[in-house]
Amino acid sequence: MFRQVFLGNxxxxxxxxxxxxxxxSLAFFGILVLIxxxxxLIYPQxxxxxxxxxxxxxxxxxxxxxxxLRFGGILTIAVGIIIIYYAWIMF
Numbered sequence: 001m002f003r004q005v006f007l008g009n010x011x012x013x014x015x016x017x018x019x020x021x022x023x024x025s026l027a028f029f030g031i032l033v034l035i036x037x038x039x040x041l042i043y044p045q046x047x048x049x050x051x052x053x054x055x056x057x058x059x060x061x062x063x064x065x066x067x068x069l070r071f072g073g074i075l076t077i078a079v080g081i082i083i084i085y086y087a088w089i090m091f
Contacts, residue, residue: 027087034080040073 040047047069048061 021090023087023090026090027084030080030083030087032080033083034077037073037076037078037080040076041070042073044069044073 044066045053045061048065053059053061
C-alpha cells in the first residue's frame, strides 16, 4: 500500500521502503533557504526593516545588529547547502 505524504504544498505517494521525501521538493526548499541566507548576508537591512524598522521612522540599525544578521545569513546558507546536498544524494 502507498501512503500519502505532505510537504509544504506538495503531495506525493511513497511506497513502503522508499524515502518519504521527494528529492525535488527538498532541493527546492534548500534553494529557497539558500536565497534567504544570501539576502540576509548581502542586504541585512531588509530583515532589520521587516522585524524592527517598519515600527520606527528615521532610525538606522546598529552595526552590531547588522553583523548579527550577516552571521545568521552565513549559518542559513550553510543549512541550505546541507539540504541541497542531502537532496542530491537522494537522486
